[in-house]
Amino acid sequence: MNIRPRRNRKSIAIRAMVEETKIGTEHLIYPLFLKDGTNVKEKIASLPNNYRWSLDLLLNELEECLSYGIMTYDLFPAVEDSLKDKTGSYSWNEDNFYLKAIRKIKETFPEIVLMSDVALDPYSSDGHDGLVENGKILNDETLLLLNKMAVAQAQAGIDIVGPSDMMDGRVGSIREALDVNGFTDVSIMSYTAKYASAFYGPFRDALNSAPKSGDKKTYQMNPANKREALLEAELDVSEGADMIMVKPALCYLDIVHMLKENFTVPVTAYNVSGECAMIYAAAEKGWINYELAVSELLLSIRRAGADGILTYFAKDFAKYLKK
Ligand code: PBG
Numbered sequence: 001m002n003i004r005p006r007r008n009r010k011s012i013a014i015r016a017m018v019e020e021t022k023i024g025t026e027h028l029i030y031p032l033f034l035k036d037g038t039n040v041k042e043k044i045a046s047l048p049n050n051y052r053w054s055l056d057l058l059l060n061e062l063e064e065c066l067s068y069g070i071m072t073y074d075l076f077p078a079v080e081d082s083l084k085d086k087t088g089s090y091s092w093n094e095d096n097f098y099l100k101a102i103r104k105i106k107e108t109f110p111e112i113v114l115m116s117d118v119a120l121d122p123y124s125s126d127g128h129d130g131l132v133e134n135g136k137i138l139n140d141e142t143l144l145l146l147n148k149m150a151v152a153q154a155q156a157g158i159d160i161v162g163p164s165d166m167m168d169g170r171v172g173s174i175r176e177a178l179d180v181n182g183f184t185d186v187s188i189m190s191y192t193a194k195y196a197s198a199f200y201g202p203f204r205d206a207l208n209s210a211p212k213s214g215d216k217k218t219y220q221m222n223p224a225n226k227r228e229a230l231l232e233a234e235l236d237v238s239e240g241a242d243m244i245m246v247k248p249a250l251c252y253l254d255i256v257h258m259l260k261e262n263f264t265v266p267v268t269a270y271n272v273s274g275e276c277a278m279i280y281a282a283a284e285k286g287w288i289n290y291e292l293a294v295s296e297l298l299l300s301i302r303r304a305g306a307d308g309i310l311t312y313f314a315k316d317f318a319k320y321l322k323k
Helices: 005-009 012-017 055-067 097-108 140-156 170-180 198-207 227-239 250-262 273-284 290-304 314-322
Strands: 028-035 041-043 051-053 072-078 113-118 131-133 136-138 160-163 187-194 243-247 267-271 308-311
Touching: 005 012, 028 055, 028 097, 028 314, 051 055, 055 097, 055 314, 072 097, 072 198, 097 113, 097 140, 113 140, 131 140, 136 140, 140 160, 140 170, 160 170, 170 187, 170 227, 187 227, 187 250, 198 273, 227 243, 227 250, 243 250, 250 267, 250 290, 267 290, 273 290, 290 308, 290 314
Parallel strands: 028 051, 028 072, 028 308, 072 113, 113 160, 160 187, 187 243, 243 267, 267 308
Antiparallel strands: 041 051, 131 136
16 A cells, blocks of 8 residues: 555644644624613523523623634524514514614624524514415515615615515615615625525524424525526525525535536635534434534535534634634
């Protein structure tokens, strides 16, 4: 044998020298759930280690996470049912606790990168990402509502908006609304290939945002489709998306890889709530090693081609990297 691949694995130093994929806190985006009120840190049964925070306690949490090197956060609002309606009008209401929180967080930590979610579901009495009429999710009517939501978030100081609704034409529509209102510097990270997945359950528990009727299959993508992700990406990029996302991550690493090979904008992947729940559950039973499993899983998302990773493991992983 004159070729023995094991020679390049024989010591820690050699393994480190030839390591192909790197992962650090700069690649992490930490999703956090926000609730109105004070002194709230509510457990989410299906998503251990994650909480619904009130702003006061969230500020402390952010300070701690920043000290571990996590710079980018994606905020989601848990809205009371009494504030929900068909158009999600609370999303652009000036009294909205979520908008106030964006302002306060950016004031307190100017160096932070803050991302929002742009979709109707946390605010919708129908629990859908778009406007519902006679059981149908209307596309173009929804765009006008998304524009309002995005502009309100930009006014509050958001750095990146994340349209997660999968309506056609939303990126172009939001880009124009932002620009017309003077927010040419606000970025769009589009949920480009977002699949109708079984792995969103814990997230919908966290926000109490499950659809009241039907499912999301007329707007989210069919898990069987791959080429369609190229079409979605072409559209988003041509409409002005700064970054494109694949969601979920683990069952869709082929899509992450394909978009990375075919597009020049950065690609991100959303390691969603159900994917995390599986790891937590197995670790709790002692069936896998939590830290090693999380490290391998996040590394594999990077190896597939993701620049950034949205993950509920961000804090635990950043702590682990510090050790
Ligand atoms: C809503 C939205 C969802 C997630 C992010 N934004 C849920 C859905 O589409 O039903 C899921 C995130 C997760 O499961 O971690 N537009």
